[in-house]
Amino acid sequence: SGAVIDWPTDEGKEVWGYVTVREDAHMFWWLYYATNPCKNFSELPLVMWLQGGPGGSSTGFGNFEEIGPLDRDLKPRRTTWLQAASLLFVDNPVGSGFSYVNKSDAYAKDLATVASDMMVLLKTFFDCHKEFQTVPFYIFSESYGGKMAAGIALELYKGPACLAFSGGYKGPWWVLSGLGSILSLPTKLEMTLSGLSNDVAVLYRVRKATYTFLFQNTDGVNFYNILTKSAPVSAMKSSLEFTQSHLVPLCQRHVRHLQSDALSELMNGPIRKKLKIIPEDCSWGGQATNVFMNMERDFMKPVISIVDALLETGLNVTVYNGQLDLIVDTMGQEAWVRKLKWPELPKFNQLKWKALYSDPKSSETSAFVKSYKNLAFYWILRAGHMVPSDQGDMALKMMRMVTQQE
Incomplete structure (x- = not known):
């Protein structure tokens, strides 16, 4: 252990x-x-x-x-x-x-x-x-x-x-x-789950469509607090970091908002220096996307x-x-x-x-x-x-x- x-x-x-x-x-x-x-x-x-x-x-x-x-x-x-x-x-x-x-x-x-x-x-x-x-x-x-x-x-x-x-x-x-x-999936979606052969891509596409519709019709509402606006994510970052298109919006929604530039600078700068035990080749949050991708089928x-x-x-x-x-x-x-x-x-x-x-x-x-x-x-x-x-x-x-x- x-x-x-x-x-x-x-x-x-x-x-x-x-x-x-x-x-x-x-x-x-x-x-x-x-x-x-x-x-x-x-x-x-x-x-x-x-x-x-x-x-x-x-x-x-x-x-x-x-x-x-x-x-x-x-x-x-x-x-x-x-x-x-x-x-x-x-x-x-x-x-x-x-x-x-x-x-x-x-x-x-x-x-x-x-x-x-x-x-x-x-x-x-x-x-x-x-x-x-x-x-x-x-x-x-x-x-x-x-x-x-x-x-x-x-x-x-x-x-x-x-x-x-x-x-x-x-x-x-x-x-x-x-x-x-x-936990709260629409009833019709739940009824079709058994026929999906555990392929969650369909569920992701439903979520992606929902996100897109709401985002476009609310002038960019922040999904995490509806009284604020979402920060734009560059297309370059998306294309470089993701290979599975149906996961792009999900990962951006669920992980990227936790990895702000200011917080990354703090964790990889002063905090890393304070902790002293972080391996040289390990950057804070550097493997987060891989964590999300590997949990895809369980999500x-x-x-x-x-x-x-x-x-x-x-x-x-x-x-x-x-x-x-x-x-x-x-x-x-x-x-x-x-x-x-x-x-x-x-x-x-x-x-x-x-x-x-x-x-x-x-x-x-x-x-x-x-x-x-x-x-x-x-x-x-x-x-x-x-x-x-x-x-x-x-x-x-x-x-x-x-x-x-x-």
């Missing part, structure tokens, strides 16, 4: 390293210890954050654009989740961010491999950081990360013995996010049955969604939730949405929530696909509620 290389900072509040999860497959992780002035990190949960794509980088985007201690300008983030939890960012699947493969056949091609790779990483991590074996563990995720979180969570639940936890391990708990467009497969299995265990499952997200819209989220076979679903559906306020002094509604037994659904207002980027205060409040700190 390989060894973990820790490189602590002078403050001792963060460590990072690689785990060889399979031969020629090396996964990068970065841990920050919680920095609450009133509580020791051991009194707070551990949150693992998984980015989407597949191919997006948690250690880059989730860390510096959403919930980490510093923003992209390396200034302190007021709404960092470190106030309420220790944070574990993992560049997953292998090839995302600073994770890398030595051979082209070492990329993950399905959810089962993504989950089994993460089992190796988590076992190594918890063996080396026994201080986290006795705190609650939550998986938070975004976009395609929600699909991966579901698969990883179920594997974690089915095989906790293999992780060799000792003491009073209280996990796992997790949050699923951004599953709407992946459109629904995982509603996995969510059902998670609910059946009695473990807590939470879905959250930004109101202004188009690529994974709230209606799509509600649509796949309605397909759950969970026996308690009728009672969940009967509930009215409860208003939430991120500022106790303000009467402005920040979100709505439904919660029944071990299923919760947060609908975040004025937020797009990247909820913590758009509504940092509400995202932090939601995290505190999910981790039972409010």
Whole structure:
């Protein structure tokens, strides 16, 4: 399984390293210890954050654009989740961010491999950081990360013995996010799936046509936040980087927005210099396109049955969604939730949405929530696909509620 290389900072509040999860497959992780002035990190949960794509980088985007201690300008983030939890960012699947493969056949091609790779990483991590074996563990995720979180969570639940936890391990708990467009396929399309011989190109073409229609008729709406416009992608970049035409718009939508020039410069410049352990021939995000391409056949497969299995265990499952997200819209989220076979679903559906306020002094509604037994659904207002980027205060409040700190 390989060894973990820790490189602590002078403050001792963060460590990072690689785990060889399979031969020629090396996964990068970065841990920050919680920095609450009133509580020791051991009194707070551990949150693992998984980015989407597949191919997006948690250690880059989730860390510096959403919930980490510093923003992209390396200034302190007021709404960092470190106030309420220790944070574990993992560049997953292998090839995302600073994770890398030595051979082209070492990329993950399905959810089962993504989950089994993460089992190796988590076992190594918890063996080396026994201080986290006795705190609650939550998986938070975004976009395609929600699909991966579901698969990883179920594997974690089915095989906790293999992780060799000792003491009073209280996990796992997790949050699923951004599953709407992946899980909610039109009914007619679902009926034809069996006749496609697993050729997902048809599904991609349907999505491409939808994207094109919306983009052309909305003056270039940003699919990740409908109140903004998309940045144009040059035709030269598209022709150089992609060979399968039906994947071009998908990869651009799901990965490229996570790989902005400014973030790439930060990660391949100052951050790479700080980390000191990144191989010379590994650039941050350099293998992201290959990650996406290798997951092609798995991309459109629904995982509603996995969510059902998670609910059946009695473990807590939470879905959250930004109101202004188009690529994974709230209606799509509600649509796949309605397909759950969970026996308690009728009672969940009967509930009215409860208003939430991120500022106790303000009467402005920040979100709505439904919660029944071990299923919760947060609908975040004025937020797009990247909820913590758009509504940092509400995202932090939601995290505190999910981790039972409010």
